[in-house]
Amino acid sequence: MFxxxxxxxxxxxxxxxxxxQIAAGVASGLLLALLPAGNLLWILLFxxxxxxxxxxxMALVSMAVFKLAAPAAAGPLDALGWTVLNAPVLRPAFxxxxxxxxxxxxxxxxxxxxxxxxxxxxxxxPAFLAARAGVSAYRARIAPRIAGSKLVTALKxxxxxxALAKAVGAAAGIAGSAE
Amino acid sequence: MDKNAKKPASNATGDKAARAAAKAExxxxxxxxxxxxxxxxxxxxxxxxxxxxxxxxxxxxAAGLAVFxxxxxxxxxxxxxxxxxxxxxxxxxxxxxxxxRPFRMRLSVGSVAVADAASPxxxxxxxxxxxxxxxxxxxxxxxxxxxxxxxxxxxxGAPRSxxxxxxxxxxxxxxxxxxxxxxxxxxxxxxxDAQALLEREKAKLAAPAAYEAAGRSYARSVxxxxxxxxTSSAAVEKARASSTAALAIDVKAIRTAGxxxxxxxxxxxxxxxxxxxxxxxxxxxxxxxxxxAALDRQAKEARDTADRDAAYLKSLVTPGSGAARAALExxxxxxxxxxxxxxxxxxxxxxEAASRLKGxxxxxxxxxxxxxxxxxxxxxxxxxxxxxxxxxxxxxxxSFKAGDSAWYVEVREVSTxxxxxxxxxxxxxxxxxGGSLVRADARADLxxxxxxxxxxxxxxxxxxxxxxxxxxxxxxSGLTGILEGTSEVRGVRDGGFSASLEAEVRNPVVAAPSGxxxxxxxxxxxxxxxxxxxxxxxxxxxxxxxxxLRTDLDRIIAGAVDAAGRRYAAQASRELDAALRRxxxxxxxxxxxxxxxxxxxxxxxxxxxxxxASLEKSLDGKRAEIEARSKALGADLxxxxxxxxxxx
Numbered sequence: 001m002f003x004x005x006x007x008x009x010x011x012x013x014x015x016x017x018x019x020x021q022i023a024a025g026v027a028s029g030l031l032l033a034l035l036p037a038g039n040l041l042w043i044l045l046f047x048x049x050x051x052x053x054x055x056x057x058m059a060l061v062s063m064a065v066f067k068l069a070a071p072a073a074a075g076p077l078d079a080l081g082w083t084v085l086n087a088p089v090l091r092p093a094f095x096x097x098x099x100x101x102x103x104x105x106x107x108x109x110x111x112x113x114x115x116x117x118x119x120x121x122x123x124x125x126p127a128f129l130a131a132r133a134g135v136s137a138y139r140a141r142i143a144p145r146i147a148g149s150k151l152v153t154a155l156k157x158x159x160x161x162x163a164l165a166k167a168v169g170a171a172a173g174i175a176g177s178a179e
Numbered sequence: 180m181d182k183n184a185k186k187p188a189s190n191a192t193g194d195k196a197a198r199a200a201a202k203a204e205x206x207x208x209x210x211x212x213x214x215x216x217x218x219x220x221x222x223x224x225x226x227x228x229x230x231x232x233x234x235x236x237x238x239x240x241a242a243g244l245a246v247f248x249x250x251x252x253x254x255x256x257x258x259x260x261x262x263x264x265x266x267x268x269x270x271x272x273x274x275x276x277x278x279x280r281p282f283r284m285r286l287s288v289g290s291v292a293v294a295d296a297a298s299p300x301x302x303x304x305x306x307x308x309x310x311x312x313x314x315x316x317x318x319x320x321x322x323x324x325x326x327x328x329x330x331x332x333x334x335x336g337a338p339r340s341x342x343x344x345x346x347x348x349x350x351x352x353x354x355x356x357x358x359x360x361x362x363x364x365x366x367x368x369x370x371x372d373a374q375a376l377l378e379r380e381k382a383k384l385a386a387p388a389a390y391e392a393a394g395r396s397y398a399r400s401v402x403x404x405x406x407x408x409x410t411s412s413a414a415v416e417k418a419r420a421s422s423t424a425a426l427a428i429d430v431k432a433i434r435t436a437g438x439x440x441x442x443x444x445x446x447x448x449x450x451x452x453x454x455x456x457x458x459x460x461x462x463x464x465x466x467x468x469x470x471x472a473a474l475d476r477q478a479k480e481a482r483d484t485a486d487r488d489a490a491y492l493k494s495l496v497t498p499g500s501g502a503a504r505a506a507l508e509x510x511x512x513x514x515x516x517x518x519x520x521x522x523x524x525x526x527x528x529x530x531e532a533a534s535r536l537k538g539x540x541x542x543x544x545x546x547x548x549x550x551x552x553x554x555x556x557x558x559x560x561x562x563x564x565x566x567x568x569x570x571x572x573x574x575x576x577x578s579f580k581a582g583d584s585a586w587y588v589e590v591r592e593v594s595t596x597x598x599x600x601x602x603x604x605x606x607x608x609x610x611x612x613g614g615s616l617v618r619a620d621a622r623a624d625l626x627x628x629x630x631x632x633x634x635x636x637x638x639x640x641x642x643x644x645x646x647x648x649x650x651x652x653x654x655x656s657g658l659t660g661i662l663e664g665t666s667e668v669r670g671v672r673d674g675g676f677s678a679s680l681e682a683e684v685r686n687p688v689v690a691a692p693s694g695x696x697x698x699x700x701x702x703x704x705x706x707x708x709x710x711x712x713x714x715x716x717x718x719x720x721x722x723x724x725x726x727x728l729r730t731d732l733d734r735i736i737a738g739a740v741d742a743a744g745r746r747y748a749a750q751a752s753r754e755l756d757a758a759l760r761r762x763x764x765x766x767x768x769x770x771x772x773x774x775x776x777x778x779x780x781x782x783x784x785x786x787x788x789x790x791x792a793s794l795e796k797s798l799d800g801k802r803a804e805i806e807a808r809s810k811a812l813g814a815d816l817x818x819x820x821x822x823x824x825x826x827x
Contacts, residue, residue, distance in 0.1 A: 111557040112557030
């Protein structure tokens with residue numbers, strides 16, 4: 001399962017999938033990782049991702065990876081959320097929002113939710129640009145070099161790597177037949 | 180040209196190669212076309228921003244969730260409600276027949292039973308069919324606001340067939356059953372026996388303990404001083420013996436200055452010894468004198484206590500002295516507190532549940548729920564405009580019949596954040612039975628501004644009162660009447676409370692009076708037509724409870740027995756006084772026996788001190804004599820000697 005997921009990621013990176021979709025998936029995964037789950041806002045963002053053409057698999061992988069680092073960011077996110085939620089200028093708006101139907105279900109009044117949302121939105125664009133540039137660079141320069149390198153040739157003899165290569169082949173075959 | 184003529188070999192090979200090349204080219208073109216087709220298909224798929232497939236999947240998922248909700252929502256809500264009640268009351272809860280109609284915002288429950296955490300084999304309460312009307316506006320804000328609820332029936336303290344303790348819960352401490360009060364029997368004057376009354380009341384008298392304590396103090400002081408006095412006395416005797424030689428010196432026999440100096444040295448040495456011994460003897464006598472004052476005070480207190488005991492015993496035979504109240508107070512207190520404690524117990528359990536519910540809330544507006552320390556789950560900032568607590572029960576009413584009583588129960592404003600609710604929590608209970616009505620109205624203000632105070636008022640009208648055999652010891656067995664009264668209870672969160680009661684027992688009738696006073700009191704009560712009583716009960720956490728009862732029973736009884744009672748009482752009082760004096764002289768005064776030892780010790784110590792002082796005085800006299808003799812001898816030697824003149 002895990003190997004297949006890695007294989008799909010490698011296939012995606014090497015296939016014709018639009019780098020913009022992959023980058024959108026990575027950035028959205030970051031946003032969902034920073035936002036605590038279990039509230040309406042997270043569900044809405046997840047559905048948006050589900051319905052959009054952002055690469056879903058890449059978003060899940062990205063979310064899983066960033067989720068591991070999320071506890072370390074909890075302190076700054078909490079502080080950011082606390083500052084924003086208690087900002088005197090924004091207080092009337094938040095108070096009005098808190099009184100509206102449905103809005104409290106987003107748990108926007110939680111410091112981690114607000115902090116995570118703001119940080120996710122701010123980091124979305126840099127993450128998107130970085131991921132898009134990374135995918136293009138990978139396809140143009142890194143992938144051919146890796147494929148022809150002695151290290152990869154040697155690694156292919158390792159059972160785990162050979163299993164991964166087979167998985168990649170299978171994934172590519174599935175992708176090809178689908179095409 | 181012959182068509183079948185054989186072509187040259189070189190031409191054949193070239194054709195073959197050309198065909199292969201054409202074939203390869205065609206394959207390459209096909210491959211390129213397929214790739215182009217694939218790329219075109221992928222490009223087409225990449226166009227737009229929404230995927231049709233996932234959208235369809237989402238619709239199917241929503242349909243699946245709806246089906247799941249229809250079949251599994253109610254059992255899930257039932258489990259959730261049970262978990263919530265168990266958390267609030269700390270005991271097992273059972274919710275049966277829950278049905279939620281989300282579009283009408285109605286919830287109905289077949290029955291609810293919550294066990295008593297302090298008594299797991301009974302239910303704290305059990306409710307029949309419940310109907311709830313939820314606020315859609317609150318639900319859309321993620322809150323639960325039960326605007327109105329009704330229960331078909333409510334039952335308190337019903338027994339359970341299985342234990343209601345939660346798994347892993349600590350064993351509850353059994354409720355302490357108050358021991359039956361000891362009611363002092365009123366005296367029957369016609370068969371009065373002073374000695375018997377004294378024997379009966381002996382355990383309550385304070386004098387024996389006071390005499391015992393005083394005797395012990397004397398004995399302890401004797402023990403403390405005896406050794407030191409003996410040592411001091413021995414030292415005085417020794418000093419006396421050693422001074423004999425000094426005192427025996429014949430001053431007239433001293434002829435020379437040398438002899439005088441030698442005699443003076445002997446006397447001075449003896450005087451030094453006597454002085455130190457005398458100081459110790461005086462210190463011992465002074466110490467014992469100081470103890471004497473304290474010990475005599477204690478002995479006097481013991482005798483005063485005996486006088487107070489005598490007054491107490493006489494009060495038992497004196498009408499209007501409070502004896503009737505003293506006899507009735509424990510029984511009435513027990514009766515009132517037993518009934519009151521049952522109400523207070525249930526009130527306390529619900530107050531505890533309300534406090535737990537409050538503790539589970541989000542806190543006050545703008546408050547830092549995590550207490551300032553950033554938590555991983557973040558902090559909830561509650562904005563002041565929020566109109567809904569996380570949970571709020573606006574009104575729960577129940578009107579039902581239990582036996583021949585009609586009950587009405589009303590609960591208002593129970594919430595997780597009382598500060599967001601405009602009124603305090605309240606509980607109203609009315610019980611009608613025949614022509615009687617009992618009404619209880621309790622309010623618990625758990626808002627921060629109110630400091631968690633609570634109050635309750637209880638009123639009873641035309642309530643039949645039957646004390647049964649509660650006052651049998653006072654000769655008033657089977658006292659019945661009609662109770663009219665009100666009670667106010669006020670308390671704070673830490674457990675302290677004060678209660679006051681004003682009541683009137685109308686038409687009091689004693690079914691089986693006994694004893695002189697019991698019979699007289701029964702007649703007096705019947706003639707009086709009513710007994711008024713007021714009571715105050717104050718409980719201080721960690722302190723001593725106080726109960727004060729005021730009643731006109733004494734006045735009624737004293738008035739009725741005045742003429743006959745005083746004659747009896749005077750005689751009984753004299754007999755009782757005599758019996759008590761015999762008891763004090765015969766048994767208690769003997770406990771002060773160590774006083775004699777102490778007194779003789781004191782006298783002996785004073786004797787030692789006097790003896791040492793006398794010896795010291797004698798030695799001082801002897802020294803003066805020797806010094807005078809020495810001066811005289813010196814003067815004789817200088818006679819006839821001319822002293823040369825010094826100076827110009």
